[in-house]
Amino acid sequence: MDLTFEYLKKKLKTKNISLSYQRLKVLEYLTQNRCHPTVEQIFTELQKDIPTLSKTTVYNTLRILAEAGLVKVIIIEDKETRYDIDTEDHGHFKCECCGTIFDFPIDIDSLIPEDLSKFKINDKNVYFKGLCPECLSNKNEFK
């Protein structure tokens, strides 16, 4: 799936979402920083370019992008909502030590049990927590 900045700009136009400078910058940030950023991270980084930027605008923009289906909201921890420009099904692994969030492929549909056949599924989420290889090896070093 094509997730270039240009592609997403076009997609926004087809959804009749106007592209202010602030919105463009948020979109650009998400395409260039595939680290599942929080509002805080996006805001802090973009403020360097747009000194007058307000957090409200970041919140507004992310809500609009999420409603338009261009961004997926990721909730792993309370008080730490994150945003992912990659809306295709995949899993997330959060390292409890360094906080990094890793993507991993997962065939969610193959897992859906018969029990849910009468449910309409709109959103699928899989996330794990634990320790990433780097933090694991750091721990062993200090043993």
Added chain:
Amino acid sequence: MDLTFEYLKKKLKTKNISLSYQRLKVLEYLTQNRCHPTVEQIFTELQKDIPTLSKTTVYNTLRILAEAGLVKVIIIEDKETRYDIDTEDHGHFKCECCGTIFDFPIDIDSLIPEDLSKFKINDKNVYFKGLCPECLSNKNEFK
């Protein structure tokens, strides 16, 4: 897995967690109400029995139970942390219409990709959102 009140009381003793009346009541509520309650729900219900109960105590107790591994923290929505006495792997489905959370069986381990072989997985979560059969049929009625 045995999740009776008696079993859990014994388990707490083996973990050296003392059992005040408040803690017992929270544990009892969780075993008798497998609806993945929020702090608010637990507090409101228990307050009927314990008029002096404070929300802080509910928070404290749930934290202790979670740290002891007797309760699983479920985060599906921001600002809506829920607690599940069933800590075995299973999926959750939240109906976006009525808000009910349904359990469903899922063989998560069979899905874990090779990519994660070097990660230490401590916690696995799967949740879907959408519409439950009841809300789906209600929608059709009003068409």
Added chain:
DNA sequence: GTTCCTGCAAAAGCTTTGCAGAAGA
């Protein structure tokens, strides 16, 4: 001229913290 967008300030909502008094060992 209308409509929509931005950004400040304030409010809202959930959770945590500090602390004094009570309960329990």
Added chain:
DNA sequence: TCTTCTGCAAAGCTTTTGCAGGAAC
């Protein structure tokens, strides 16, 4: 007596809301 637990009040954080000014069309 010493430790632990409870519960009130206050603080802390993230997110939302109201609203006035500004930009875009």
